[in-house]
Amino acid sequence: MAERRYKAFISYSHRDKAIAGWLHRALETYRLPKHLLDSGKAERLHPIFKDREELPAADSLGDAIALAIESSDALIVLCSPAAAKSPWIAREIDLYKRLNGDRGVFPVIVDGEPPDNFPAPLLVHYEDGQPTEAKSEPIAADLRPEGDGKKLAKLKLVAGLAHVDLDTLVQRDSARRQKRLAMVAAASVFGMVGTSGLALYAIDQRNEAREQRAEADGLIEYMLTDLREQLEPVGRLELLDGVGKRAMDYYARQKLADLSATELGRRVRAVQLVAEVQNLRGNNEEALPAFRQAARTTEELLARDPDNPEAMFNHGQSLFWVGYIAWQHGQMDEAKRAMEAYADISTRLAAMDRSNLEWQMEEAYSLSNLGTMAVDDGELSRALRYFERSAEDTDRVALAEGRPDARQIELAGCLSWIATTLKQLGRISEAIDVRRDELAIYDTIIAADPANNEARKGRIFAASGLGQMLMLQGNKSDARSHLDSSITEADRLIASDPDNTLLHELTRGGISHRAMLAWSQGDHALATRNFDRLERLQNDLRRRDPKNYQWNIADPANLELKRALTDRSQAPPESLRRMTGNSRDIARKADRESEWMLVAASLIDGFAYERENNFKAARESFRNAATVPETKGERIDLNAIALRAKAAEKAGQAKIAARMNKKLAELEVDPVIDDRLP
Incomplete structure (x- = not known):
């Protein structure tokens, strides 16, 4: 037996690295009361082994890890869903218990619920250096706020490690x-x-x-x-x-x-x-x-230390946060540099050890981030390749882990990005297939665990997106079914968490599409009720954050134009022109959705002038709508194409109208936005 050098060995998943670092510092720096200590006993629990060398790809534990475990008086296991699935943590527990039995093992709950968050060897009783058929029922300290909390959990560990009175x-x-x-x-x-x-x-x-x-x-x-x-x-x-x-x-x-x-x-x-x-x-x-x-x-x-995996990982995390915050601020050059550097580190880490599933997921996350950057640049084909690679990596990790719910939800998120990008490329049938796959993941999880709200949140967006695309293909009955299920799901979750702004955001898409579908089918009253509800939701979000551009500027302008084309199309002409003037100014500054907004604004002006019998101004407005330049890049704005075709018909520009209608036919879509236009 190796000479003991450590008070304890902390076994943890890399996903729980931050809390492991905190616990390591908290235990090593804690000074025990002198009056509780036997003569000659140290006041501090030092040293405690935490910083593991990277494990080799072979089945056996690395020599350094094995030696550290053999040299430890106790084993602290951070328990979480990630830890429960880690083969390395299981082997560390197994080695320690073969040497010491169940004595000196201290589980610490970080996330999840026992026993599902416990690595399997924790639940097995060891005797004479071997696992037995008997079960072990360890008592765990619980770091979660709803459990012991950090402070009490830390003191429980100190008391156990130092063999002193907890009270x-x-x-x-x-x-x-x-x-x-x-x-x-x-x-x-x-x-x-x-x-x-x-x-x-x-x-x-x-x-x-x-x-x-x-x-x-x-x-x-x-x-x-x-x-x-x-x-x-x-x-x-x-x-x-x-x-x-x-x-x-x-x-x-x-x-x-x-x-x-x-x-x-x-x-x-x-x-x-x-x-x-x-x-x-x-x-x-x-x-x-x-x-x-x-x-x-x-x-x-x-x-x-350029080849140190932990240093690589930590720098990658720092770069991610720089890129993420810069992206939120619209500082795209800095965001891209940081995200590309993060992706480079993540790819190198993943290549170093393909058996390290956490590093594989870092690469998957980084690829998804690069896809998001590419979407912002309008480079949709490049974005799609990133999202597909991210989904492949995530699916491979999920399979290796036994497809746990949390990982499956991440895979569904990858599919969501793929579906959205395919839709923007005009590949609607493919997008529908991917969206159905995404929904199938959520439905499987919810069927087994109805209380899984993360899956239910994902389902809200997925069902709404599928409903919208079915509308585009003219399948209005199925579209209505999916949109209604999205809204019902959102209502249920909002009732239990009314201040959750994400839920309010997720709800808006389904309500907007449902309003447009009702309008296209001649149900004016239902369309108005949904539009009114959407307006209330948006006003609530604006009150919550008056500085959010999307909530306060872009989304209200978008809704205003849709209502001017539908249930408010009979507003006084001057009111319509006032709305379009505001929306046109916003659209000219917007990076996204500006094309359809500019076409719609001129088209609505034309309708307003027609009602005033000013046919010359109306024709000019219709011409302006028909000739709005198409957005550069790969993104296809289906609403803009449909409205441009209507404007060209009104302006007598038959060739433009025929070209727009041909494009829609080739894409096999029929947007509902023009269904009841005069």
Whole structure:
């Protein structure tokens, strides 16, 4: 038996890496009360093994891992759905229990519900170095807020690892924490973290400066974790703004080359916490610089050890967040650079070990992100190839994992992107087939687990999208069935979670398509009821976020034009022209859907002039609608084609009308938007 060197070995899935890092720090830095310790016993649980070397592709555990397990007094297993499916975690548990039996095994729930989130060997009783037929029923600490919570779960582990009384730890920790929180809260509100006093004093004295840097990093991390836990539930995260500003000023003065790997690691954690707090508050203008700082730091760590998989993974995550926030801000050049770099790292990681399913999924995620970037550029064929590769990778991982629900939902999401892109390319029949495959995944999951709301949310969008495409092919009966099921599902979920803005967003598509379908079939009253409901939903979203461009500008203009073509087409001509003027200005600035909006605006103007018997102005408006330039790129705007054909007919431009109608026939579609136009 190897000589023991570790207090414990933490076994975890890479998907739970963040919580593993927190727990590792929390346990190693916890100081045990002296009066509880036997003579000569250490006050700290140190060292604890966490940072595993990458496992080889062979069936046996790596020698370094096996040695670390043999050298550990206890085994901490982070339990989650990902951990339950990991063959590596199962082997780590098996090796430890063959050496020690069930003694010293501490399960910690991170996500999911027991026993489904427990790796199989946890549930087996070991005796004389072998698994038996008997079951083991381990008692787990539960990190989830609805369980023990982080603090109590940590104290349970400390008590178990140190063999001390839990109640005494809880009482002592409560008293100490109250004093620290009072002091830190005062500092945050009235002085906002004394990083200048902690980290900048005597900065030219290297040893002392390093100690102070560690203190400052620790204080920042503490405030952005423990204090945040106190402030977030009561909606007072703004009190951390000063912490974030001081922290960013402090880190901006550091030279990365002067920092050790440990110091760089602390810097990454703290800066990411600053970014995370700002992102939670919706303040991405402050979050983006923080994520950039984190990426600079992970880049430095990777430069020092270019072939280190963990350094590669961490830098990839930093790059993703930079790309994501930049994309949200419309800073597309930076977003593309970051996402392409993230994809490069993810692809290299995946190639290093094809048996590492988490790395395969990183590649799948990165390909999907590149597809999204390509869609924004209008390069739909390239986007489709990315989405298809992402779906293939996800399907391969899902198969290897036994097709768990969570992974199947991710696969359905890939299919959703493929279906949407095929529709934009005008390949409607193919898009319908893919959308049906997506729906089949959701229906299978829901049939087995009716309470799976993630599958139900996905189904809302998928059923709505399928209904819209069936409308395009003239299958209005099936279209109505799918649209109604989408709306019913959305209503059910909204009733249980009325403040969920995602549900409100998902609902709008089905309601809009249902209104257009009702109008095309002559049911004016039903169309109006659906349009009115859609307007109420949009107004609610606008109140929730007055700065959201889509909710406040683009979507209302889109709805206004649809109503001007349908149930409000008999509004006074001057009212119609006022609506089209507003929509035309918005459409000229829009990146998407601008073509159909510009065609519709001129067409509606023509109808308004006709009602005033101003036939010259009407003809000019119809000509303008018929000759709106087609959007460059591959995206096919079916509504624009249909309305352009109608405008050309009204303007007497038979050739244009024939060309538009021929294009629709070749695509085998018949949009309903022009079904009742005069």
